[in-house]
Amino acid sequence: MSHGHSAAGRDRRRLLAVFGLSSSVLVVEIAGGLAANSLALLADAAHVFADLGGIALALGAIWIASRPAGNGRTFGLYRVEILAAAANAGVLIALACFILFQAWQRLASPPEVESGLMLAVALVAFAANAVSLYLLRDAQARSLNMRGAYLEVMGDLLGAMSVVVASVVIGLTGFRAADAIASALIGLLILPRTWSLLRDATNILLEAAPKGVDLAQVRGHICAEPDVLDVHDLHAWTITSGINVVSAHVVIRRDADGGAVLDSLCRCLSGDFDIEHSTFQLEREDRRRLEEHGHA
Numbered sequence: 001m002s003h004g005h006s007a008a009g010r011d012r013r014r015l016l017a018v019f020g021l022s023s024s025v026l027v028v029e030i031a032g033g034l035a036a037n038s039l040a041l042l043a044d045a046a047h048v049f050a051d052l053g054g055i056a057l058a059l060g061a062i063w064i065a066s067r068p069a070g071n072g073r074t075f076g077l078y079r080v081e082i083l084a085a086a087a088n089a090g091v092l093i094a095l096a097c098f099i100l101f102q103a104w105q106r107l108a109s110p111p112e113v114e115s116g117l118m119l120a121v122a123l124v125a126f127a128a129n130a131v132s133l134y135l136l137r138d139a140q141a142r143s144l145n146m147r148g149a150y151l152e153v154m155g156d157l158l159g160a161m162s163v164v165v166a167s168v169v170i171g172l173t174g175f176r177a178a179d180a181i182a183s184a185l186i187g188l189l190i191l192p193r194t195w196s197l198l199r200d201a202t203n204i205l206l207e208a209a210p211k212g213v214d215l216a217q218v219r220g221h222i223c224a225e226p227d228v229l230d231v232h233d234l235h236a237w238t239i240t241s242g243i244n245v246v247s248a249h250v251v252i253r254r255d256a257d258g259g260a261v262l263d264s265l266c267r268c269l270s271g272d273f274d275i276e277h278s279t280f281q282l283e284r285e286d287r288r289r290l291e292e293h294g295h296a
Contacts, residue, residue, distance in 0.1 A: 011139045011146050012059065018132040018153065019055045022048050025125045025156070032121030036114035039106050040166050040182035041121055043099045044159040047186060048125075050095045051152035054088035079239065082204045085148045089198035092152070092190050099187035103180045110176035118179075119167035126160035129153055151193045159186040207237040210244040213273055221268050222248065227256035228265075229285065236275070247279040258282050 026048045033041030060080075132153045140150030166182035169175055200211070209215055213236055222231045230251040238244050246269060252261055262280060269275040 014135045014139055015055055015059050015146075015149060017135055018149065019052065019059070021128045021132050022052050022055065022153070022156070025128045026052065028121055028124055032117055036117040036121070037111055038113050038118045038163070038167075038179055039102060040163045040179045040186065041118060043102070043183040043186045044122075044125065044156065044163055046095060046099065047092075047152075047159055047190065048156055050088075050091050051149070051156060053091060054084075054152050055149050060084065079205075082201050085197060086201040086205065088148055088152075089194045089201065092194040093198070096187045096190035096194070099190075100184055103184035103187065106180035106183070107177055110180060113167075113170055113176055113179050115167045115171035119164060119171065122160050122163035122167055126157065126164060129157040129160055133157055148197050151197060155186075155189050155193060158189050162186060162189075204238045209236050210238045210275075213244060213275070218246065218269065218273060221273075222250060222265060225261060225264055225268070227253045227261050229253060233281075239277075243277065244273070244275045245277045245279075246273075246275050247281075249281045249283055251283050251285060254284055 026045055029041050029045035029048065032038070033045055133150070136146060136150040136153060139146040141147075162182040162185045166178040169178040203211075215234060215236055218236065219231055219234055222228055222234075228250055232249050232251070234246070234248040236244065236246045250261070250265070252258065261282065265280055266278050269278050
């Protein structure tokens with residue numbers, strides 16, 4: 001479990017920095033969107049606001065998950081990270097639908113937009129999001145919650161870029177509907193990545209096999225051990241990002257050294273499948289017959 005704690009400690013400072021940058025972008029975009037009458041800026045501000053909620057959830061999850069395990073929660077509170085990711089995805093999906101509805105209404109009657117101010121604000125937001133993306137570039141590979149924050153900032157960056165393009169188009173051509181079109185693009189950018197985040201979080205909550213772990217290969221590696229005759233009741237799941245767990249009943253030869261078998265199995269799964277937490281119940285052949293009788 002120390003791997004999860006150390007990674008969370010490294011990620012906390014980066015999340016705090018991104019939270020500060022995103023808060024600044026939120027204030028600037030709300031003020032600029034109201035002054036320029038730009039739905040695209042306000043839509044991007046709404047997206048940033050949801051992302052701030054997601055980052056706050058991530059920070060809270062890191063703090064809660066760092067608390068020690070107890071008798072009531074033997075794995076601690078690591079699953080809080082996954083619950084936060086799922087809640088964040090739900091908020092983003094609702095936000096995307098709202099933005100798309102507002103953009104559709106504006107397309108029917110595009111209002112006047114101050115394109116110069118819109119461009120200046122969008123450039124500031126783009127620069128701040130680029131810095132945030134750089135801060136999260138490594139951490140997003142370690143944690144589902146950090147990946148969620150990274151994807152949110154990526155969406156903000158692309159949203160700011162679309163506002164930049166829309167403001168240039170309005171300034172050069174007078175095509176005011178570009179503001180609503182940019183808003184719709186921001187809404188559409190949110191949906192695919194959010195669905196992927198929600199799917200991954202749901203799979204973990206349903207205790208599906210960890211991504212990248214093939215149970216048939218795990219079974220094959222276990223059975224390849226010289227003193228192992230069979231394996232049954234094999235299960236693999238994820239506690240939180242980066243912490244995969246396996247449990248299995250392993251049938252061994254009557255004269256096998258149980259301690260040596262356990263050491264070999266743990267080294268195998270840790271090295272080949274990145275599974276640090278393994279629980280094996282070693283059984284002799286006669287015990288397997290008793291189990292089958294009990295399950296009948």
